Amino acid sequence: MRYINKLWIHITGPTAEFSLETRIFHSLCVIAIFALAYNVPFNYFIGLPLIALISLVAVIIFSFLYYRSRRQRKFNSTFIMFAVTGHVLFIANFIYNSGTYGPTDVLMGLSILLVLCVVPKSQQKPWVAVNILIICLLHYIEYSWPQLIPDTYMNKESRYFDITSGYIVVVIVIYYTVTYLRRNYDHEKRSASDKATSIEQKNHQIVDQNHELERVNTERNKLMSIIAHDLRSPLSNIQNYLEMVTEYELETDERRMVEGDLLKVTRSTIDMLGKLLIWSKAQMDGVNVKLGYVTLRQSLFNTIELERSIALKKDITLISEIDWEVKIVADSDMLQLVIRNLINNAIKFTPHGGQISFKAKHIGRECWLIIRDNGIGISSEKQAELFSLRAASTFGTDNEKGVGLGLLLCKEFTELQGGRIWVESPEGEGTVFYVSMPTGS
Template sequence: MLKFDFSNISYSSLKKTGTLWSDLIGSSAMFPLETRIFHSISLGLIVLAGVYIPYNFFEGLYIGSLSACLIALFFSYQYYYSRFQGRQHSNTLFGLTGILIFSVNYFTNSGINGSTDLIWPVYLLLVFAISPYNQHVKWLIVYLLCFLGVHLAELYYPWLVKYPFTVGRGQFIDRVTAFPIPAIAIYIIIKFIRRSYDKEKTVAEEKAIAVELSKEQILLHKDQLEKSNVEKNKLMSIISHDLRTPLMNVQNYLELLNQKELSSAERPELEKYLLKATNNAMEMLSNLLYWSKSQMEGPSVNLAELNLLTVLLGTLEMEKMHASKKDISLIYEISPQLTVIADANMLQLVVRNLISNAVKFTAPGGTIKVAADLLDEECRISVSDNGNGVPEDKQANIFSIKSEPAYGTGNEKGVGLGLVLCKEFTERQGGRIGFETSIGIGSSFFIFIPSASV
């Protein structure tokens, strides 16, 4: 028994075979599908003709051998000029050649009892595969008429038909040797159609994915533009009104002081009001500058292991003094052992803004408490007050640039950037921010940042 060892057939050898075939039929970039199918058919028929020429000759089928030789010469000529000279193959010549060859073969090879009838429809399929759609009906009619004509000729002139094969073995050999022609032709056509379909399907899927990605990018750009537009409007509002108004008040107070002699009773009250307006303007300007810088420069975070109380002590004492001017008590409870991983400047700004916000919305006589505790691998810093609480209609956008500024218990007005900065700077340090509130009872804002404490 013969044994075949396929273990030595490597992937590279198969790949080379595929590359050779692609070189023979031409690339899709150089030739359309119909032309590549024609090249494949031509090569297949040339190979088959090379087999049938000696076979028919030794079997005594000299006309069949001559027909196979003519087929080989014709398709070699057509293939060469189409593949290597870039000339368009002739659909008409291809179709008429088939009619001529198979008509002759029909009468020299047993007529209706021979194998020619197996090849007629397959050759017509080849004609369809390499010709434009608008020629298909024409070729269908021509082949049907020719097929009918040769059969009618046999019916009325049976002596035209030659019977080179003997009944039995000869007919068997004729059919068996004729079958590969339609089988191989059908294989080539179906293969190209499937490959072309799969390729078009892949291209369509890639285009669909590209459209979806493009759609997502457009929506993303739209959201970014809308956000930029909101930020622009917010900035213009701050510059044109929120920042301009307190500065105008300071200017008016200074003009009043310059133009009018004030009594000792009026001066302290006016100076107190002037200081309040100046502090509000400074707070607005400070937040505006921080926010503008963060938008222009992007993330620039210097994380380090910090002792929480040491970093916040100066900020807490300063805010304690500001709160006392409004008769608000500020107390803080932070363990000296707590250490965090944070950016010192960002953390100070966040806590300062949270305390300033609590002072703004807490009535005189109120209390603000700053506390810190360790939860798993995070440190929670909370700023709690017993002020007005956050109205329900403002809670959804409280950390957003879309939030509208509100007046505090002392008629203080911010620009709506304090909590936006708190959220942005907390997240840049790898933390998160949240709040709890009850109307008329108070609010508690808290941030979670990575802890370095064991």
């Protein structure tokens, strides 16, 4: 079947090279050649040698027309020659095949159908008029001068055989013509539908790209605002301190107090710059995620110990209740950054003498890392924007300044590792951050 389809496509012409009308014309020529080739021996054996000769001439003519269109690609003039030749042949067939006693009227109806399938739309009405005019004129001649249209049948049986054969040929040609038209119509319909779907998908892609560009522009503007607002203030403090030291002689206690404040500002500024650089690099260059099986000890033990010492400076107790040998699927460096940011936040918003706990729970195919503090909590309004650039920077319990990027980094880096992050925080009752990582088992 596939071979037959390929052969037919080769005969009628590829869709990329020939229009639908031209391919229909090629198929009609081939069908007409076979139908007329059948009529040559058939008409000869029923006693119509002249009609057999006309059929043979028609086979040669249609073969020439097919060659002229398929090989020489002379389409428009060939279509006109096809229409003219078809009508001339049917006129001859009418005259030499018993007029209205033969099958010519039915064949003339077939002729106009085939002509309408191939000629340009602008020529269809004129050819219909020509076809009707020819039939009416031939009928009038036969009615007025019946001797001009002789009965060429040898007997009654040959006439009925000829009419029956002509009808069968007409039905077969109509069937293949309509089938071919329907198949091409369905093909064009599917192609149009596929193109429409493709255009719709591209439109969706363009809309998504526009939304992404809007998001990137919004984030860029937010980033510029952060840099302009949140970094300018600590840098101004450093400048003021240096000017003060240069212009005034400060007492030892005053100098120590100013230096302590300046150290806090400098540390906060370095922390903000670090987060800005990490986030900016991730947005511009993308992030190379290196996932693998790691134990909590390999990935987080040193980070927790470092954060414990930072918490002690604020009289905060950091408790860890963890099975350090639990294996998870993670990028060790990314996970360290996420947990370090979350514990830093907990330290920042927990008052002196407070407590922070770090726990791990194995739940199904996930390991939940839970950071809980008894700090000031987060309002429900702020929770809605907590993991985005819309989150406003806030001050900790010791006036530690945030940049608003830490939790955004945590969310992006957690999801890049195939994990999840969420928060529970009744205002005034502390905060619990959850980081769920796949265990791969």
